[in-house]
Amino acid sequence: xxxxxxxxxxxxxxxxxxxxxxxxxxxxxxxxxxxxxxxxxxxxxxxxxxxxxxxxxxxxxxxxxxx
Amino acid sequence: xxxxxxxxxxxxxxxxxxxxxxxxxxxxxxxxxxxxxxxxxxxxxxxxxxxxxxxxxxxxxxxxxxxxxxxxxxxxxxxxxxxxxxxxxxxxxxxxxxxxxxxxxxxxxxxxxxxxxxxxxxxxxxxxxxxxxxxxxxxxxxxxxxxxxxxxxxxxxxxxxxxxxxxxxxxxxxxxxxxxxxxxxxxxxxxxxxxxxxxxxxxxxxxxxxxxxxxxxxxxxxxxxxxxxxxxxxxxxxxxxxxxxxxxxxxxxxxxxxxxxxxxxxxxxxxxxxxxxxxxxxxxxxxxxxxxxxxxxxxxxxxxxxxxxxxxxxxxxxxxxxxxxxxxxxxxxxxxxxxxxxxxxxxxxxxxxxxxxxxxxxxxxxxxxxxxxxxxxxxxx
Numbered sequence: 001x002x003x004x005x006x007x008x009x010x011x012x013x014x015x016x017x018x019x020x021x022x023x024x025x026x027x028x029x030x031x032x033x034x035x036x037x038x039x040x041x042x043x044x045x046x047x048x049x050x051x052x053x054x055x056x057x058x059x060x061x062x063x064x065x066x067x
Numbered sequence: 068x069x070x071x072x073x074x075x076x077x078x079x080x081x082x083x084x085x086x087x088x089x090x091x092x093x094x095x096x097x098x099x100x101x102x103x104x105x106x107x108x109x110x111x112x113x114x115x116x117x118x119x120x121x122x123x124x125x126x127x128x129x130x131x132x133x134x135x136x137x138x139x140x141x142x143x144x145x146x147x148x149x150x151x152x153x154x155x156x157x158x159x160x161x162x163x164x165x166x167x168x169x170x171x172x173x174x175x176x177x178x179x180x181x182x183x184x185x186x187x188x189x190x191x192x193x194x195x196x197x198x199x200x201x202x203x204x205x206x207x208x209x210x211x212x213x214x215x216x217x218x219x220x221x222x223x224x225x226x227x228x229x230x231x232x233x234x235x236x237x238x239x240x241x242x243x244x245x246x247x248x249x250x251x252x253x254x255x256x257x258x259x260x261x262x263x264x265x266x267x268x269x270x271x272x273x274x275x276x277x278x279x280x281x282x283x284x285x286x287x288x289x290x291x292x293x294x295x296x297x298x299x300x301x302x303x304x305x306x307x308x309x310x311x312x313x314x315x316x317x318x319x320x321x322x323x324x325x326x327x328x329x330x331x332x333x334x335x336x337x338x339x340x341x342x343x344x345x346x347x348x349x350x351x352x353x354x355x356x357x358x359x360x361x362x363x364x365x366x367x368x369x370x371x372x373x374x375x376x377x378x379x380x381x382x383x384x385x386x387x388x389x390x391x392x393x394x395x396x397x398x399x400x401x402x403x404x405x406x407x408x409x410x411x412x413x414x415x416x417x418x419x420x421x422x423x424x425x426x427x428x429x430x431x432x433x434x435x436x437x438x439x440x441x442x443x444x445x446x447x448x
Contacts, residue, residue, distance in 0.1 A: 035081060035086070035087060035089050037089050037091050037092070037098055038089040038091045038092075038098055039098060040098045040099055040100050041094075041098060042076070042090065043100075044100070045074060045090075045196075046075070046077065046078050046081065048071040049071075051071040051073070051075040052069050052071050053070060054070045054073075054074060055073075056068040056069050056070045056072060056073045056191070057184075057190050057191045058068060058189070059068055059191070059206065059210075
């Protein structure tokens with residue numbers, strides 16, 4: 001009975017670690033790919049002085065008559 | 068506003084949970100330095116499609132409800148329009164095209180509250196692309212609701228701001244929680260006042276008639292008068308609005324207000340009582356729909372399709388009133404009409420009566436007028 005419980009516990013730990021490793025690593029890889037695949041977009045849009053050159057929209061509240 | 072306020076992305080956003088996804092994974096386009104090439108195939112609002120767009124991947128619990136919501140589908144507007152144009156049908160008219168040019172600018176996607184100004188405000192990003200869990204009301208709610216509710220709430224319209232804003236700086240989402248905004252219930256509701264929403268008595272349980280220590284509250288029966296009837300001040304109304312094709316700018320709609328706005332205070336009969344608007348007497352606000360408000364669409368349809376539209380587009384104009392239940396946001400504890408019983412009772416000017424109706428307006432207004440003004444009460448000495 002004790003051996004059965006120990007085996008069950010060991011299996012549960014292995015399963016948990018496998019899931020955590022797989023998804024944790026997967027998430028990291030996705031994030032790295034995400035920002036790397038957008039490096040030029042980020043470089044440009046985070047250059048705030050450059051953004052100023054493109055002019056600005058003049059936001060207008062209450063433009064609508066929805067209520 | 069500067070260009071950075073419209074298009075700029077903060078460096079700390081790039082390291083945030085959403086930022087780590089990368090621009091292209093949501094917005095498409097190309098990861099190249101040339102601006103025009105980079106923006107080829109760009110999806111400006113990736114959250115728009117099907118009530119959630121890319122947000123569905125992680126937030127399906129919200130988007131699955133939001134795609135049916137009134138904010139996304141504009142159910143109320145389309146229900147009203149389809150009713151008053153009967154027997155004409157929306158698909159046979161130029162209305163879908165007109166909606167795309169104007170009405171749908173107020174249709175809200177996830178991004179148009181949480182990331183950018185709503186389309187109608189044309190303001191670009193709210194806060195360097197940071198995701199705002201609580202949308203800033205002065206930029207988002209106000210952009211679509213500024214001409215009435217949000218405008219009067221913040222005191223930009225009417226005599227005074229709402230006490231909840233003036234005294235306590237409460238924002239829209241303090242009452243209108245995300246769960247109400249994302250999930251319209253009951254799903255069959257076609258009017259904003261009929262949906263699950265915050266009730267004044269949620270925060271003010273002692274104000275319920277029969278349970279109050281204020282005599283005036285107990286003097287009225289439960290569900291007899293809406294709280295606003297006693298606690299709102301004058302509010303803004305639109306009177307006469309016309310929609311036309313903008314002749315100076317092709318493909319644009321022009322909304323024309325030929326008359327002065329009207330500030331009123333009118334108590335009327337509530338002909339459309341429901342669980343969340345159960346009151347017998349409610350305040351009403353004038354809707355700016357005239358019989359000929361969309362008359363130019365006859366020609367508009369001819370220009371765009373080569374075939375004129377229905378001559379009498381608003382053929383069923385009499386079906387709905389132009390004085391409608393109003394969720395007035397000019398609340399004050401003390402108002403002119405609640406200063407005493409007879410500050411309201413016997414005051415015909417506070418009530419919507421036959422004398423307030425204009426002959427050219429719909430006969431459905433007769434359903435909401437008050438025929439017998441509550442008489443003055445003999446005060447005890």
